[in-house]
Amino acid sequence: MDAFIHISSSLFLLIGSFLCLSGGIGILRFPDFYTRMHAVGVTETLATAMILIGLILYNPDFLVDVKLVIILLMTLFISPTAGHALANAAMLNDKMQKDDNKQNSEVKSSTS
Amino acid sequence: MLIAATLAILVVMIMAIMRVFIGPTLYDRVLAVNMFGTKTVLLISLLGFVMGRPEFLDIAIVYSLINFISVIGVLRYSDHFIFKQSGQSKK
Amino acid sequence: MKDLLAVAMLLSIYGLLSASFFVAMDAVDVAFTEASVGAGISTLLMLVAISMTGRAEHPSRHKPLLALAVVIVTGSLLIYGTLDMPYFGSAEAPIHQHIAPRYINDSMQEIGVPNIVTSVLASYRAFDTFGEVVVIFTAGMGVLALLSVVRRSPVDIAKIVLFNDAMHERHLILRIVTKIMIPFILLFAFYVQFHGDFGPGGGFQAGVIFASAIFVYTMLFGMNTARRVINQSFIQVLAAIGVLLYGCVGVVSLFNGKKFFDYSALAIDPVAGQHLGILFIELGVGLTVASVMVIIFFNFAGRNETPRNSDKQDL
DSSP: OHHHHHHHHHHHHHHHHHHHHHHHHHHHHOSSHHHHHHHHHHHHHHHHHHHHHHHHHHOOOHHHHHHHHHHHHHHHHHHHHHHHHHHHHHHHHHHHHHHHHHHHHHHHHHHO | OHHHHHHHHHHHHHHHHHHHHHOSSHHHHHHHHHHHHHHHHHHHHHHHHHTTOGGGHHHHHHHHHHHHHHHHHHHHHHHHHHHHHHHHHHO | OOBHHHHHHHHHHHHHHHHHHHHHTTOHHHHHHIIIIIIIIHHHHHHHHHHHHOSBOOOOSSOTHHHHHHHHHHHHHHHHHHTTSOOTTOTTSHHHHTTHHHHHHHHHHHTOOSOHHHHIIIIITHHHHHHHHHHHHHHHHHHHHHHOOOOOSOOOHHHHHHHHHHHHHHTHHHHHHHHHHHHHHHHHHHHHHHTTTTSSOOHHHHHHHHHHHHHHHHHHHOHHHHHHHSOHHHHHHHHHHHHHHHHHHHHHHHHTTSOTTOGGGSSSSHHHHHHHHHHHHHHHHHHHHHHHHHHHHHHHHHHHHHHHHHHHHTO
16 A cells, blocks of 8 residues: 555656656647747646646655645646746736727828 | 656746747736746745755745736736827827 | 836845845845845836836946046955954954844843844844834935925815726736735734744834735735825824834833833843733834835825826826
């Protein structure tokens, strides 16, 4: 039983680190903001959850486990929300810039 | 295994810092900072186990809160600039 | 790098990094403070300041070469100075010889608090900490004197409702999640405040966390709503009460025939007296820090928001 828990904790940690690394490569290599958003947003929650679950399995102390669960819940709450807000703000900004460009070109065409 | 995960997270943090430096738009930077913060939370909780001092988890909780707050703050105040800039460019 | 927002972002990363260093060096309380103050609040205040002044750096008129030379010379002198210092972690270093052994050996019997940092901060060095609290209080008063917003017209309730609806449409998800989170943030602040004797934490960190919950509320629900929730004059009184509470603990121990800030006079059993004193002092610190942070933020952001309310609504 002990060996089983140990191995599964290692497995979770391994998957978590792999997901982390793939997210890191994604944020560096992807071409524009929205694809980077995708890379980070998809990997971040799962990687965090995997690593924290690995730690929970690794550790027998009850109080520490409760704290880890609190961190896990908070991350599951917070990072999708932050991602949503970020994507929303970026989209609004893009839209506004497009409108601006359109207006500017209209003004230019009407004056010329 | 703990140490391997810590190293992986350190590598990812370096990648995030690179993105903050090169990131062409503000939102890339915010994204990278957010990712960096989450990874710091993980790093601290892993370090707590590597060093055998699980009370580090309190700091990890503070981090996840602070991270959220600063991302909201950045987005909220970057709105101001966009309004300001679009207002100026219209004139 | 000319974009000041990017610089603020890098500052936040620097805060996170240096806190990781502190964690790696086993300085848990310092890491806690750095996490809440360096990465969170100072970035926010920086952002508010930038949003008032403008995003791009001014082109500098003078050449930076002289400044660079001065910095390099000073830095190399400092590095030269470190050559004489004892090696990192060596047992002969004066800091490990002078007073630290006494704290480590005796604080458990004298103070009875498991976290030595708290006992040094709040009891052995209580006078220094009092100075820090007064400095924070003075900073709050300075911000009030310089920036306090004089509201000429009374707030129009209909305007607030309009603004609220516009915000509600744009930030619906953020608002709901924040509403769920805020009670837990406040609860966690209280945990940090009263758990400071046993683990990392204390008044400074708790105050900052408490204030940051209020900041989030203000950012998402608008300045005017937050003003209606948090009474400004009450907050100002609270900041003063914190400092007064701290000072009064010292005066009470003075009247009981002990030295200033010698808490063993507070109860019959000296260790219980120390506990009581540390509790009161941390409470005073927390009150002052939280309310001063709220005062600073409200005055900074309030200046920003008042003239621009009108053009926000038509968006």
